Amino acid sequence: MTSSPPVLLPSRPSLLDGLAHAALARACAAFRQSGSGESGLPPVLVDATLGNGHDAAFLLTCAPPGSLVLGVDIQPQAVRAATARLEAARQARPDCRVQIFCRAHQELPQIWAGLPPEERQRPLLGGIFNLGWLPGGDRACLTRADTTLAALDFLLERLMPQGCLSxxxxxxxxxxxxxxxxxxxxxxxxxxxxxxxxxxRDANREPAGGRAESLVLMERLPVSRRRMQAADGPQAEGSGA
Ligand SMILES: C[S@@+](CC[C@H](N)C(=O)[O-])C[C@H]1O[C@@H](n2cnc3c(N)ncnc32)[C@H](O)[C@@H]1O
Structure with a gap:
């Protein structure tokens, strides 16, 4: 009797999502090692396209102690799904706070401005965008270049050294x-x-009219002490201070 081959489900996270998670976990590890810089405050991590909550749940598992995880999605259906998915991850990380907003990510400046003052001071350590539409949801509700850029620009400006956006x-x-x-x-x-x-990016799929996916990772480099001293002038650089 021949046994049928096992049915393999698509592995989750996908290869590109796995890379995105690795880059964000790297930023979280760097924060744990070197701290938050001047503020001494725990960081903020942002999921700008919350969807079904897979990425936010990942952020919560690797977030440094005391982190604030913000999740944003324009669709109530996504917010409900993500809230349910995050339940267990939240219980496992009682030291962190998760706040979910049913808003558009281009409103991130207003969302940030509405945080309590002590949370607004926190450094931004990471952000993740998984563009497109909600899997299993309305395909007509999808991210758009202009609004994605508006949200990305806000996060780029705030990102701390060693932080990462994906x-x-x-x-x-x-x-x-x-x-x-x-x-x-x-x-x-x-x-x-x-x-x-x-x-x-996918190397074996057609980008134009095809189904190619790609991942853009942006890591803000740490400012070395040497470079900071150089910026203060040649004397400071040579002084060893
Ligand atoms: C591919 S899904 C995200 C998947 C999600 N990161 C996860 O882990 O399950 C894309 C999401 O972006 C949301 N979206 C579309 N336009 C948006 C906007 N302007 N602001 C916030 N979310 C938006 C959609 O509602 C959808 O849930």
Whole structure:
């Protein structure tokens, strides 16, 4: 008797989501090692496209102690699904606070401004975007280049050294190629002395009209003591202070 081959489910997270998670876990590990810099406060992590809550649950598992995890999604259906998924992760991390907003991510400046003052002072350690539509939801409600860029710009400006932003792009979506190009143009313009930018894409799928996905990772480089001293002038650099 021949046994049928086992049915394998698609592995989760996907390869690109796994890379995104690894990059964010790296930022969290760096924070644990070197601390929050001047503020001494625990960090904020943002899931700008909360969806079904997989990425936010991951952020919560690797968040440094006392972190604030903000999740944003424009659809009530996503907020409900994510709230349910995050239940267990929340219980496992009682030291962290999770706040979910049923709002558009281009409203992040207003969302941030509405946080209690002590939370607004916290450093931003990471942010994740998984673009497109909600799996199992309304495919007409999907992210758009202009609003994605507005949210990304807000997070780029706030990101702390050693922090990381990740954007998972889908060229198979309506407007997906334009959205990926817009994100890439923004990422490519980041100064290399201050930022490490990596673009990882499907190599065996057609980007135009196809189903290619890609991941844009933006890591803010730590400012070395030497460079800070150089910025203060040649005397300070040579003084060993
Ligand atoms: C691919 S799903 C995100 C998957 C999610 N990160 C997860 O782990 O399950 C994309 C989500 O972006 C949301 N979205 C679309 N436009 C948005 C906007 N302007 N602001 C916030 N969320 C938006 C959709 O409602 C959808 O839930």
């Amino acid at each position: 954007v998972h792009c889908y060229t198979g979506n309506d407007g997906g190629p334009e959205e990926e190009s817009a994100v890439l143009r923004r990422a490519e313009a980041l100064p290399p002395r201050r930022w490490r930018v990596v673009h990882c």
